Amino acid sequence: MSDDELIWRIAGGSGDGIASTSQNFAKALMRSGLHVFTHRHYPSRIRGGHTYVEVRASADPVKSRGDGYNFLLALGDSFARNPQEEAYYGNEEVKPLEENLDELREGGVIVYDSGLLDASEIPDFEERVEENDWHVYDIDLRSLAREQGREVMRNTAGVGVTCAITGIPLGAIEELMRDAMPEKILEPNVEIMQTGYDLVREEYDVDAAEVSVPTGEHDEEQVLMSGSDAIAYGAIDEGCRFIAGYPMTPWTEVFTIMSQNLPELGGISEQVEDEIAAAALAIGASHMGVKAMSGSSGGGFALMGEPLGLAEMTETPLVLIEAMRAGPSTGMPTKPEQADLEHVLYTSQGDSQRVVLAPGTVAEAYEASRRAFQLAYEYQIPTMIIYDQKLSGELTNVPASHFDREPNPDIGATLTEDELADQPHTADGKFHRFQHEGEDGVSPRSVPGQKGGRFLATGNEHNPAGHISEDPDNRVAQMDRRQRKLDAIRADLDDDGLLVEYGPEDAEYGVLTFGSQQGTVEEAVDRLNENGHSVKALTVAELAPYPADAVRAFLDSVEEALVVEMNASAQFRGLTQKELGTHGELLSSLLKYNGNPFEPAEIVEGFTTKLVDDGELPGNETKFVPAAGD
Amino acid sequence: MSAFSAIGEEREIDRDEYTPDIEPQPTWCPGCGDFGVLKALKGALPEVGRTPEETLLVTGIGCSGKLNSYLDSYGFHTIHGRSLPVARAAKLANPGVEVIAAGGDGDGYGIGGNHFMHTARENHDMTYVVFNNEIFGLTKGQTSPTSPKGHKSKTQPHGSAKTPIRPLSLSLTSGASFVARTAAVNPNQAQRILKEAMEHDGFAHIDFLTQCPTWNKDAKQYVPYTDINESEDYDFDPTNRADAQELMRETEDKLYEGEVLTGVYYRDDDRPSYQQEKQNLGEMPDEPLAERYFDGDYEWERSYDRFIDKHK
Numbered sequence: 001m002s003d004d005e006l007i008w009r010i011a012g013g014s015g016d017g018i019a020s021t022s023q024n025f026a027k028a029l030m031r032s033g034l035h036v037f038t039h040r041h042y043p044s045r046i047r048g049g050h051t052y053v054e055v056r057a058s059a060d061p062v063k064s065r066g067d068g069y070n071f072l073l074a075l076g077d078s079f080a081r082n083p084q085e086e087a088y089y090g091n092e093e094v095k096p097l098e099e100n101l102d103e104l105r106e107g108g109v110i111v112y113d114s115g116l117l118d119a120s121e122i123p124d125f126e127e128r129v130e131e132n133d134w135h136v137y138d139i140d141l142r143s144l145a146r147e148q149g150r151e152v153m154r155n156t157a158g159v160g161v162t163c164a165i166t167g168i169p170l171g172a173i174e175e176l177m178r179d180a181m182p183e184k185i186l187e188p189n190v191e192i193m194q195t196g197y198d199l200v201r202e203e204y205d206v207d208a209a210e211v212s213v214p215t216g217e218h219d220e221e222q223v224l225m226s227g228s229d230a231i232a233y234g235a236i237d238e239g240c241r242f243i244a245g246y247p248m249t250p251w252t253e254v255f256t257i258m259s260q261n262l263p264e265l266g267g268i269s270e271q272v273e274d275e276i277a278a279a280a281l282a283i284g285a286s287h288m289g290v291k292a293m294s295g296s297s298g299g300g301f302a303l304m305g306e307p308l309g310l311a312e313m314t315e316t317p318l319v320l321i322e323a324m325r326a327g328p329s330t331g332m333p334t335k336p337e338q339a340d341l342e343h344v345l346y347t348s349q350g351d352s353q354r355v356v357l358a359p360g361t362v363a364e365a366y367e368a369s370r371r372a373f374q375l376a377y378e379y380q381i382p383t384m385i386i387y388d389q390k391l392s393g394e395l396t397n398v399p400a401s402h403f404d405r406e407p408n409p410d411i412g413a414t415l416t417e418d419e420l421a422d423q424p425h426t427a428d429g430k431f432h433r434f435q436h437e438g439e440d441g442v443s444p445r446s447v448p449g450q451k452g453g454r455f456l457a458t459g460n461e462h463n464p465a466g467h468i469s470e471d472p473d474n475r476v477a478q479m480d481r482r483q484r485k486l487d488a489i490r491a492d493l494d495d496d497g498l499l500v501e502y503g504p505e506d507a508e509y510g511v512l513t514f515g516s517q518q519g520t521v522e523e524a525v526d527r528l529n530e531n532g533h534s535v536k537a538l539t540v541a542e543l544a545p546y547p548a549d550a551v552r553a554f555l556d557s558v559e560e561a562l563v564v565e566m567n568a569s570a571q572f573r574g575l576t577q578k579e580l581g582t583h584g585e586l587l588s589s590l591l592k593y594n595g596n597p598f599e600p601a602e603i604v605e606g607f608t609t610k611l612v613d614d615g616e617l618p619g620n621e622t623k624f625v626p627a628a629g630d
Numbered sequence: 631m632s633a634f635s636a637i638g639e640e641r642e643i644d645r646d647e648y649t650p651d652i653e654p655q656p657t658w659c660p661g662c663g664d665f666g667v668l669k670a671l672k673g674a675l676p677e678v679g680r681t682p683e684e685t686l687l688v689t690g691i692g693c694s695g696k697l698n699s700y701l702d703s704y705g706f707h708t709i710h711g712r713s714l715p716v717a718r719a720a721k722l723a724n725p726g727v728e729v730i731a732a733g734g735d736g737d738g739y740g741i742g743g744n745h746f747m748h749t750a751r752e753n754h755d756m757t758y759v760v761f762n763n764e765i766f767g768l769t770k771g772q773t774s775p776t777s778p779k780g781h782k783s784k785t786q787p788h789g790s791a792k793t794p795i796r797p798l799s800l801s802l803t804s805g806a807s808f809v810a811r812t813a814a815v816n817p818n819q820a821q822r823i824l825k826e827a828m829e830h831d832g833f834a835h836i837d838f839l840t841q842c843p844t845w846n847k848d849a850k851q852y853v854p855y856t857d858i859n860e861s862e863d864y865d866f867d868p869t870n871r872a873d874a875q876e877l878m879r880e881t882e883d884k885l886y887e888g889e890v891l892t893g894v895y896y897r898d899d900d901r902p903s904y905q906q907e908k909q910n911l912g913e914m915p916d917e918p919l920a921e922r923y924f925d926g927d928y929e930w931e932r933s934y935d936r937f938i939d940k941h942k
């Protein structure tokens with residue numbers, strides 16, 4: 001058991017208040033000076049179904065979920081269906097205890113609500129406790145809460161118990177509850193928490209458990225945020241004041257944050273009939289000069305394919321968010337996966353002319369969101385941000401100063417009426433909106449309502465004034481100009497991009513990954529180097545236009561590289577090989593697609609097994625796939 | 631000062647301003663009803679005092695979708711079935727612009743039917759012209775949602791088994807606050823109805839009968855027609871919803887029996903437009919959103935000031 005970190009897992013049923021309780025807990029630990037990272041596991045159900053949130057806290061920066069965890073608070077699923085062992089879905093009532101045992105570290109602590117959970121229904125429970133040296137506290141949290149009049153406050157009682165065992169001062173949690181709760185429910189909650197705390201202190205041996213909360217200190221003020229918060233705030237700081245959408249997990253988070261705030265910011269949010277409309281509305285608003293966005297998850301994004309192509313052809317600035325979840329089809333709606341990469345890169349007919357960014361961390365999500373708007377409006381090109389439930393649902397601490405930035409409402413290559421007067425027009429006064437020339441491939445635009453700016457935007461190939469044209473020379477000129485924008489964007493990003501190299505520069509081996517796996521990979525790299533290996537990592541956050549030079553340089557510098565991604569068909573490795581055309585024999589994949597994100601240890605194990613021992617993986621959680629060159 | 635000086639400009643407007651110089655010339659077949667829409671629109675726009683540069687004509691795909699290639703204004707030729715969502719947002723982003731959407735019967739009642747229903751329901755302040763030629767024109771004559779039952783085409787060799795859609799009834803039920811039918815062969819009425827539609831504050835839907843002599847030879851040229859607002863046979867009040875509903879049904883049935891009824895079927899001038907509803911709820915700014923991006927003095931709020939405290 002590692003003393004320097006607490007990984008607290010609160011498990012129960014959906015609807016048992018797991019998310020809000022864990023958020024307060026994480027924030028209290030952050031305020032105490034610790035670095036925190038949460039990991040959320042939940043089913044696609046409103047009431048019932050095993051769900052947990054893990055809060056990892058350490059004095060040192062934490063970038064990922066840990067390997068397993070050391071403290072379980074199992075509340076029991078108060079909305080469990082059919083609580084019989086023979087039932088198709090098993091005995092749901094005991095799942096919050098039973099299903100979490102495998103990952104509990106040796107010497108760990110179990111607190112469970114004996115008012116709802118009967119541990120004797122779990123096979124070999126006693127033996128496993130003994131074998132693993134777990135410390136078990138069976139406490140009737142339900143009755144304890146009921147005695148104070150609120151049975152639903154079992155979770156607060158559990159927090160009180162946790163604090164008593166780990167040494168977290170109750171005051172820290174209470175302070176947060178005061179911020180978040182109305183008076184009426186605050187008092188009973190505080191009382192229930194205290195009762196749980198006192199009960200353990202008085203009647204149990206808390207010193208037996210060797211799990212305690214570490215202490216730490218931040219050198220500057222921190223905030224607790226998710227990737228969804230960061231994307232929304234980035235959009236707001238870029239002056240985005242129009243959003244259209246249709247709910248779909250996990251994209252709904254960004255849509256909700258924007259919808260709740262845009263009216264007060266003088267903006268407009270539209271929940272519309274489907275995702276085709278959502279993307280089309282964003283295009284319509286952007287066409288009028290407004291900074292606009294839409295987004296969805298895989299299925300909804302599929303519906304956006306045709307409007308996305310329209311934005312490419314009409315060169316309408318557009319930002320779309322794609323919050324990936326496990327597919328195909330409805331897949332596993334609440335589980336993370338990175339399998340929509342190819343979908344986002346290539347969907348819609350014709351040659352893709354788009355930008356795709358995949359932030360790796362919460363801080364980077366804010367950055368990527370701002371960058372997406374800048375590129376979209378400066379280059380008049382649709383820009384997508386792909387992320388997944390891992391980044392959307394994880395909360396982590398980021399220095400508050402990271403967000404202390406000036407807004408940028410600039411709408412890029414858009415002309416004023418005065419500027420329009422000096423631009424080329426047809427004899428009858430139509431503005432040449434789509435000139436063959438144009439710096440970096442960008443031909444500046446006008447906006448309806450402006451004098452001297454009228455033109456036709458069309459999804460057909462068109463001449464400089466926008467009229468439909470199938471003239472071969474014009475076609476090539478327009479196509480080449482649009483493609484040229486991608487080179488310019490690549491150059492921009494090469495100067496100041498989102499790629500992160502990590503580990504010793506002269507390392508022997510490499511790990512290549514993209515998007516939300518960044519933190520986990522980096523933690524694995526640290527451990528490998530500590531264990532005497534020589535490894536560095538490159539996380540690619542720019543997928544189109546692809547940073548071929550940077551990736552090539554990275555691969556040139558290592559013997560071999562493991563490509564880590566959360567999907568079954570090695571899409572990122574495939575993209576890399578396609579873009580580089582070389583280095584295939586250096587690459588092999590470590591894949592995971594069971595609905596849970598990688599743990600650092602799985603990458604450590606994958607690395608040593610494959611690159612060092614050249615062996616096979618034992619379990620079925622992760623999988624190797626050799627590269628084409630092998 | 632507005633960054634859009636074309637909006638609200640008061641001046642004489644010549645209908646020729648809407649006609650491009652030499653190119654592009656319409657490529658519609660001789661005798662096509664689509665010419666009638668173009669002509670009526672060119673007549674109506676100066677009447678409502680809207681200049682080319684304060685007008686945005688958003689179209690779908692089809693022979694009909696070419697409309698804005700031949701009308702000189704701001705135009706957005708979108709994709710099949712999607713003119714309405716693009717047009718809707720354009721109007722929300724800058725309500726000062728006159729927004730007109732147009733497309734075919736396949737475009738609007740088929741592939742874009744969902745948007746039609748919802749745009750009508752929301753009562754966006756715009757005009758929507760559906761070129762109803764009872765056929766897919768551009769793709770060479772397949773059966774459309776308004777083709778009569780039994781209609782034979784290359785893709786329905788035994789005749790359509792489907793009852794046609796009822797465009798007027800659907801519009802009314804969905805919530806349109808102005809519903810009319812006119813015909814290309816009736817230019818004066820068409821121009822008058824278009825003018826009324828543009829002046830109406832809400833969603834104004836016009837089912838515009840446009841004969842397709844190339845692929846739909848069986849269909850009538852939509853003559854003779856009866857104007858229900860003028861004919862003495864019809865004592866009709868378009869503000870009466872129940873009457874409108876009844877006459878719409880009759881009109882839809884009669885079309886397939888060879889009798890063409892046209893006119894304004896329904897209007898509700900009291901219903902607030904979607905923009906007004908949203909503004910009443912505080913969900914849409916009073917000043918056009920588009921202006922803000924040209925206003926150097928506007929104070930943009932920072933996310934840091936609004937949100938950071940709740941994350942501490």
Ligand SMILES: Cc1ncc(C[n+]2csc(CCOP(=O)(O)OP(=O)(O)O)c2C)c(N)n1
Binds near residue numbers: 692733774
């Ligand atoms: C998504 C999509 N499906 C199919 C088409 C092919 N298509 C173009 S126009 C059209 C139908 C045109 O019929 P209508 O909308 O009635 O317009 P009309 O040509 O009769 O004016 C079709 C099917 C397309 N462009 N896009």
Ligand code: SF4
Binds near residue numbers: 657664693694767844
């Ligand atoms: S095919 Fe029909 S609808 Fe199309 S242009 Fe010719 S006549 Fe008009």
Ligand SMILES: [Mg+2]
Binds near residue numbers: 765
């Ligand atoms: Mg048609």
